Amino acid sequence: AQKVTQAQTEISVVEKEDVTLDCVYETRDTTYYLFWYKQPPSGELVFLIRRNSFDEQNEISGRYSWNFQKSTSSFNFTITASQVVDSAVYFCALSEEIQGAQKLVFGQGTRLTINP
Amino acid sequence: SAVISQKPSRDICQRGTSLTIQCQVDSQVTMMFWYRQQPGQSLTLIATANQGSEATYESGFVIDKFPISRPNLTFSTLTVSNMSPEDSSIYLCSAFLDEQYFGPGTRLTVT
Numbered sequence: 001a002q003k004v005t006q007a008q009t010e011i012s013v014v015e016k017e018d019v020t021l022d023c024v025y026e027t028r029d030t031t032y033y034l035f036w037y038k039q040p041p042s043g044e045l046v047f048l049i050r051r052n053s054f055d056e057q058n059e060i061s062g063r064y065s066w067n068f069q070k071s072t073s074s075f076n077f078t079i080t081a082s083q084v085v086d087s088a089v090y091f092c093a094l095s096e097e098i099q100g101a102q103k104l105v106f107g108q109g110t111r112l113t114i115n116p
Numbered sequence: 117s118a119v120i121s122q123k124p125s126r127d128i129c130q131r132g133t134s135l136t137i138q139c140q141v142d143s144q145v146t147m148m149f150w151y152r153q154q155p156g157q158s159l160t161l162i163a164t165a166n167q168g169s170e171a172t173y174e175s176g177f178v179i180d181k182f183p184i185s186r187p188n189l190t191f192s193t194l195t196v197s198n199m200s201p202e203d204s205s206i207y208l209c210s211a212f213l214d215e216q217y218f219g220p221g222t223r224l225t226v227t
Contacts, residue, residue: 047218098147103149
C-alpha cells in the first residue's frame, strides 16, 4: 500500500531562518507523482508542486525548493528566508493513477509556524 | 487552471440528519474525488466519482453513509447521512485537469 510519512508534526522557527520539511514515501508503482500542498489557516489547499517519479531534478521557485531523491524515497521541501506568511500546514502527497486521473495519499502534515 | 466551488461552505447540523454537499468544476473532468479532513488531521480519500458509473469507495467508507452522485462531467454531490459528531470534518472535492485541484471545502459541524 502507498504511504507518505511526514515525521515532523510541528516546526517553529524565527522569521528569515531556512526551514526544511521532510517527506518520505512508500510505493510499489514505478510511475507516480509527488505533491506538496499548503493549507493556510483559512483552510483551502494551495497547490505548490507536482513532481514526476522519472524527474529527479531539484526544483526552485523563488524562496521554495524541493529535493527529490528516489534512492531514499524522499521529497523534501525547503523554504529559504522564511516569512510569517509561510505559516501554514504543509502536506506531502503521493499519487496513484486511475484512468488518467490521480488519487492522492496524503501525509499527516507539518504545521509550520514562523515567528516574527 | 480549474476553479472548483463547493456549497455550502460551512454548516452546523443536528445528529441524525443528512447534508448534501455540492461540487462544481468549471471544466469537464472524467473523475472527481471526495476527501475528508477530520479536525487536526490529514486528508483521507472517501471515494472516486466517475461520470456515468457508481462511485468507488475507499476502505472504511460505504455508500449508505456517503452516497455520491455524478450526473455530468462538471458536477458531483456527496451526502453525509445519519450524521453523528464524529462526522464533523472538512469535506473537499477534487478534480484532475493539468493538476490536482481542490475545492475550498465544506466545514461541517454535527451537534
